Amino acid sequence: MRATTLVAVVLAAILLVTVPAAQTGPAVEITFTSTQFSPVHETEWARDTLFRAFETETGIRVRFISELAGPYMDRLQAEARAGRGSIDLTGTLHGDFPILVPAGVARDMAPVQADLARRGDRTFFPDLVRISQIGGTQAYVPWMQATYLIVAHKRAMAYFPRGSNPMAMTYDDLLEWGDAIKAATGTRRIGFPAGPGGLFGRFLHGYIYPSFTGSQVKRFKSPEAVEMWRYLRRLGGVLHPSSFLYSFMHEPLLLGEVWVAWDHTARLLPALRDRPDDFVVLPSPAGPRGRSFLSVIVGLTIPKTAPNADAAARLIEFLTRPRTQVLTVQGVAFFPTVREAAGAVPTGGMKLLAEGVTAQQGARDARVALLPVGLGVRTGEFVPLYVDTFREISVLGKPIEEVLAAQARKLEELYRAMNAMCPPPDPAITPCKPD
Amino acid sequence: MLLAPSLVFLGVFFVYPLVQAFGLSFLRPEGGLTAEHFQRMLGDTYFRGAITNSLLLTAIVVPIQVAIGLVIALLVNSRFRGHLWFLYICAIPLAISDLAAGLIWLSVFTERGYLNTLLHMVGAVREPLTYLSAEQPVWLYGAIIAAEVWRATAIVMIILLAGLQLIPRDYFETADVFGAGGWRKLWHVTLPLLRPSLQTALIIRTILAFQLFATVITLSGRQVPVLAGEAYFWYGLYRNPHVASAYAVLIMGVSVVITWVYLRVLRLREEEVAGG
Numbered sequence: 001m002r003a004t005t006l007v008a009v010v011l012a013a014i015l016l017v018t019v020p021a022a023q024t025g026p027a028v029e030i031t032f033t034s035t036q037f038s039p040v041h042e043t044e045w046a047r048d049t050l051f052r053a054f055e056t057e058t059g060i061r062v063r064f065i066s067e068l069a070g071p072y073m074d075r076l077q078a079e080a081r082a083g084r085g086s087i088d089l090t091g092t093l094h095g096d097f098p099i100l101v102p103a104g105v106a107r108d109m110a111p112v113q114a115d116l117a118r119r120g121d122r123t124f125f126p127d128l129v130r131i132s133q134i135g136g137t138q139a140y141v142p143w144m145q146a147t148y149l150i151v152a153h154k155r156a157m158a159y160f161p162r163g164s165n166p167m168a169m170t171y172d173d174l175l176e177w178g179d180a181i182k183a184a185t186g187t188r189r190i191g192f193p194a195g196p197g198g199l200f201g202r203f204l205h206g207y208i209y210p211s212f213t214g215s216q217v218k219r220f221k222s223p224e225a226v227e228m229w230r231y232l233r234r235l236g237g238v239l240h241p242s243s244f245l246y247s248f249m250h251e252p253l254l255l256g257e258v259w260v261a262w263d264h265t266a267r268l269l270p271a272l273r274d275r276p277d278d279f280v281v282l283p284s285p286a287g288p289r290g291r292s293f294l295s296v297i298v299g300l301t302i303p304k305t306a307p308n309a310d311a312a313a314r315l316i317e318f319l320t321r322p323r324t325q326v327l328t329v330q331g332v333a334f335f336p337t338v339r340e341a342a343g344a345v346p347t348g349g350m351k352l353l354a355e356g357v358t359a360q361q362g363a364r365d366a367r368v369a370l371l372p373v374g375l376g377v378r379t380g381e382f383v384p385l386y387v388d389t390f391r392e393i394s395v396l397g398k399p400i401e402e403v404l405a406a407q408a409r410k411l412e413e414l415y416r417a418m419n420a421m422c423p424p425p426d427p428a429i430t431p432c433k434p435d
Numbered sequence: 436m437l438l439a440p441s442l443v444f445l446g447v448f449f450v451y452p453l454v455q456a457f458g459l460s461f462l463r464p465e466g467g468l469t470a471e472h473f474q475r476m477l478g479d480t481y482f483r484g485a486i487t488n489s490l491l492l493t494a495i496v497v498p499i500q501v502a503i504g505l506v507i508a509l510l511v512n513s514r515f516r517g518h519l520w521f522l523y524i525c526a527i528p529l530a531i532s533d534l535a536a537g538l539i540w541l542s543v544f545t546e547r548g549y550l551n552t553l554l555h556m557v558g559a560v561r562e563p564l565t566y567l568s569a570e571q572p573v574w575l576y577g578a579i580i581a582a583e584v585w586r587a588t589a590i591v592m593i594i595l596l597a598g599l600q601l602i603p604r605d606y607f608e609t610a611d612v613f614g615a616g617g618w619r620k621l622w623h624v625t626l627p628l629l630r631p632s633l634q635t636a637l638i639i640r641t642i643l644a645f646q647l648f649a650t651v652i653t654l655s656g657r658q659v660p661v662l663a664g665e666a667y668f669w670y671g672l673y674r675n676p677h678v679a680s681a682y683a684v685l686i687m688g689v690s691v692v693i694t695w696v697y698l699r700v701l702r703l704r705e706e707e708v709a710g711g
Contacts, residue, residue: 070671187562195656196668241568242546244656255547377464380674388480395569395658 028311029061030088033075035096036144036298037332038066039248041270045331053327054318060311069380073099076303080105085305089312094131094297095371095379097139102376106301108137112313116141122322122338131370132299140299141316144325144334147293148202149356150282151249151268156259157280159184167359171211171231171285174260178238181259191240191258194387197247199264201383204390206294206369207262208232211287215426216369220411220434221404224288229393229400236394253279264296265353269333272349279349281356283363290367292425293360297371298334329354367425374420385411408434453687459680472677476685479678481660481668489662489689492576492651493644496583500640501633503584504591509621511592512599522596529589537653540582541567544574544654569658579659582650587643591636598632599625634701641697642690662686 037046043066051062067075073096079085080103092100100106113129116122128142150169159180160166164173178190194200205216212228213219240258249261250271261268262284272279284293300319302312318324325341328334330350335357336342346354360366372382385407392403415422415432422432463469476482511522528536543549544566551563566574602625610620626633648664657664666682669675 068671070674073674196652196672241565241570244569244658245541245545245567245654257546377674380672384668384673392480 028059028308029063030308030311030315031063031065031086032089032091032312032315033065033067033072033087034091035067035069035072035093036091036334037064038068039267042066042266042332049331050319050324050327053324054315057318058311058314060314062315069096076100076105077103079303079305083305085303086307087303088306088308089300089302089315091143091298091300093371094140094299095373097132097134097299097301098373099376099379100301101135101137101139105303106137106139107304107306107309109141109301110138112302112316113138113141115313116317116320119317122320122340124320124338128297128337131297134373140301141320142297142337143300143316143319144298144328145337146265146296146298146334147357147360148199148207148262148264148284149268149353149360150260150262150284151253151271151279151356152261152282153253153256153259154278154280156181156189166280166282168363169282169285171208171235171287174285175231175235175238177260178235182238188238188240189257189259190235190238191246191249191252191261192243193246193249193261193263193267194243194390195245195247199267200243200390201387202264202294203262204386205383206371207284207292208287209386210292210367210369210425211285211289214289214367215422216372217411217415217422217432218426218429218435221401221408222435225404226400228287229389229404232390233394265333265335265357269349269353272352274349276349276352279352281352283356283360286363286365290365291360291363292367292369294369294371297337370424372420372423375414375418376420378414378418381414385414456680456683456687459676460678460684462677464677472681475678476665476669476681479665481657481665485660485662485665485682488651488659489645489647492579492583492647492661493641496580496587497637497640497644499580499584500588500591501636503588504595504636507588507592508595508599509625511596525592526589528586529593531586532649533586533647534649534653536582536586537650540578540585540650541653544578567654575655575659578654579651582654583644583647586650587640591640594636594639595629595632598629598635601632602628630701634697637701638694638697641693645686645690662689 032051037043043064046064046066051064055061072092076087076090077100079087090105097106109132113124116124124142128145129138132138132140132142152166156177157166159177161173161176161180164170164176166173174190178188181187181189192198192200192203208228209216209220209225212231213222213224219225240252242252242257246252246258248267248270249258249263250268252258253261253268253271254274268281272281284291300316302309302316306312319328320338322336322338322340322344325336325338326344329336329341329344330346333350333353335354336344372379375382389403389407392398392407393400412433414420419431421428421430426432460472461468461470463471507521507525511518511525515521531539541548546563546565550566551560554560555563565571567578568575606624606628607620610624615623646663648661648667651659651661652664652667657668662682663686666679666686669682670679
């Protein structure tokens with residue numbers, strides 16, 4: 001008798017404690033993984049500003065996890081293989097989706113996209129929706145865009161080549177500029193993010209290669225490419241020797257180690273936000289074949305194994321809302337994917353950046369390059385091929401033609417093995433092959 | 436039965452990943468044995484540098500660490516006034532991760548770092564110098580060695596100190612009776628009896644030295660490639676777990692060989708001592 005009473009009391013106590021907790025606690029928590037927002041200040045901003053606003057509005061908590069590309073892809077693919085997962089929403093670069101779609105990770109986002117369209121408050125840029133179609137499904141909802149620019153300290157402008165227009169800078173101007181700074185101060189003040197976490201590889205395949213040769217892959221070992229590598233060797237003489245350590249250029253810019261820096265918009269913004277009066281933003285340089293720049297697209301998708309797909313769809317609705325998109329561009333310098341947000345007038349450091357982007361996109365000689373797609377599981381090998389080529393030619397000083405021939409063989413093997421198409425501005429040839 | 440928990444632990448966290456790493460490095464993604472991943476590793480532009488640097492850094496760093504660790508351990512063991520404080524201060528780096536240690540030394544050696552600030556203050560330089568660049572390999576290496584010695588000497592010191600405290604006082608008293616001086620006692624009593632601890636310290640430090648990469652990457656980027664760093668890059672950057680595993684298997688192979696050498700060399704001499 002006493003034992004039953006005791007059990008009853010314990011059960012009642014458990015019920016008293018757990019039932020109200022279950023009723024008043026947060027209704028849903030969703031897990032959102034991404035390769036983006038990896039710098040600490042971006043992660044903090046996402047957690048404290050972006051997702052807090054969503055939680056206040058909906059009561060849905062967001063557990064945001066920013067991961068390196070390797071573990072990020074492994075985790076998504078492992079969940080898909082297991083048929084059971086904990087990730088509700090995921091956001092990554094356009095170039096990762098050709099891996100995620102055949103791996104059975106991403107579900108068709110067309111119904112979500114159609115729901116968003118029905119709301120009538122946002123118009124996605126049509127070309128973004130077009131390229132989000134992969135393998136017969138809509139792989140993602142376009143979330144954010146970014147590009148790469150040059151930020152220069154105002155004191156460096158005194159050395160800019162006379163007679164040239166900084167807003168229409170060429171690669172020759174950049175070299176002359178670096179030479180002038182070196183001649184006047186004895187120091188090398190042009191910097192690139194060539195460190196292990198930096199995005200220098202993007203500069204090689206998406207900026208300077210198409211600007212000199214008109215292509216990323218096809219003209220890899222062409223005479224124009226040889227000319228380009230000769231140029232890069234000369235440019236090496238005016239680059240800050242610590243470039244091989246830099247991952248985010250806002251740091252050396254703010255320290256004054258570097259006066260002229262090329263990097264991803266989100267990785268330049270902190271410098272502009274801290275000291276908007278000290279810096280100017282310039283478009284990336286133009287070469288003999290135009291001013292090539294990369295357009296980076298980040299998309300959102302709900303994994304097939306997502307436990308809370310509806311809540312994830314609500315977060316997508318929130319993230320692509322024009323007001324949220326303006327908040328995002330102000331906070332971390334990722335640009336909108338919906339037309340209604342593109343018209344918003346930014347302020348402070350962000351205004352400088354937005355003007356730089358406009359100058360780059362609107363230039364007469366502008367030429368858009370896209371990240372390579374279709375390399376599947378071997379996507380990760382593409383960029384290092386270019387960075388390794390740089391190391392062999394510019395750092396180790398090996399003969400240009402020989403290195404290019406050897407690296408072109410690797411590039412050709414990669415494209416042939418994956419039967420992938422050349423990335424724009426190259427012609428649409430499958431499989432892509434360096435001439 | 437009492438062994439079961441540790442066996443399960445070892446099985447799940449050591450043996451299983453080990454087998455997987457071997458599998459990844461020798462198997463084709465679509466099945467079948469292959470040496471292709473090892474060939475890619477050998478043909479990689481960073482491979483030769485990585486193996487040279489890993490061996491060179493280990494050969495330089497480990498002896499310095501053992502020497503300094505031994506000196507500190509002997510000092511602490513001499514129980515001078517305030518020796519406990521000295522011990523605590525020397526042990527601080529134990530609690531610091533290799534990445535954090537790299538960042539601390541980066542803030543010393545970077546162009547706008549503490550070293551240049553100091554040199555500028557005392558008037559030694561007018562313009563800040565750049566140390567961490569492939570154009571200054573001696574400085575670059577020096578910075579990595581300084582960071583590693585600072586970070587990981589403490590573990591050697593702790594192992595040796597524990598060993599010193601295990602040596603019975605009788606030996607020293609006997610040595611005193613025979614009129615041995617401080618140096619002779621160190622050479623003929625302390626060091627031979629410390630051999631097991633020295634062996635442990637050497638094995639642990641050498642194995643860890645081959646796994647070193649966060650400090651090196653922070654201070655040099657990929658200008659000084661090392662084996663563990665290349666494993667990391669092949670996994671995280673190239674997203675190729677096969678070649679990454681090939682590097683991991685190579686690191687394991689080198690570690691096993693070196694451990695075996697230590698065990699043999701140091702044990703043989705121990706027997707000599709016992710026999711003599």
